[in-house]
Amino acid sequence: MIVRTIVALALAALAASACTRASAAQLPTHIAIRIHYSHFDQTKIDVPMGVPVTFTLVNDDPIDHEWLIGDEAFHARHRAGTEAVHGDRPNEISLPPFSIKTTTLTFDRPGPLTFICHFPQHEAYGMVGVVMVKPG
Numbered sequence: 458m459i460v461r462t463i464v465a466l467a468l469a470a471l472a473a474s475a476c477t478r479a480s481a482a483q484l485p486t487h488i489a490i491r492i493h494y495s496h497f498d499q500t501k502i503d504v505p506m507g508v509p510v511t512f513t514l515v516n517d518d519p520i521d522h523e524w525l526i527g528d529e530a531f532h533a534r535h536r537a538g539t540e541a542v543h544g545d546r547p548n549e550i551s552l553p554p555f556s557i558k559t560t561t562l563t564f565d566r567p568g569p570l571t572f573i574c575h576f577p578q579h580e581a582y583g584m585v586g587v588v589m590v591k592p593g
Contacts, residue, residue: 484591486510490524492552493517495579497572500586504564505593511561516552522579524550526562526572526588535575564590 484505491498504510514524526548547560567590574584
C-alpha cells in the first residue's frame with residue numbers, strides 16, 4: 458500500500474513538472490496590445506526567455522502614446538527624460554494617433570519588465586503593464 462502511494466505521488470510530481478515545462482514552451486511569441494481610451498488592453502503578459510517575441514501595438518486613440526518596456530532603472534530615466542519621440546529602438550515605440558507599429562524583442566533574463574506610456578499623466582492614469590519573462 459505504501460509503495461503504491463509513493464509511486465502515485467512520484468508519477469503525479471513527474472506529470473506536474475512535465476506540464477510546467479510544456480506550458481513555458483507554449484508561451485506566445487506574437488502578442489497584440491491595443492491602446493484604447495488611454496489604457497492598454499493587456500496588462501499582464503507571460504513570454505518565453507531567449508525566443509524572439511513580436512509585439513503588434515495598435516493605438517486606437519486620437520492622441521499620441523508610447524510603449525516603453527524595461528526595468529525600474531530604465532523607467533526612472535524616462536520619467537525624467539526629455540525625448541518627445543523615440544527612434545529606432547525596439548523597446549521604445551512612439552505611437553501617433555490611429556497607428557499600428559510592430560517590434561520584436563528577445564528577452565535574455567527571466568523576471569518582470571514593465572511597459573509604460575510616459576506621456577504626462579498617462580502612467581498615473583493607468584497606462585502600465587507587466588511582461589513576465591519565463592525561462593524555457
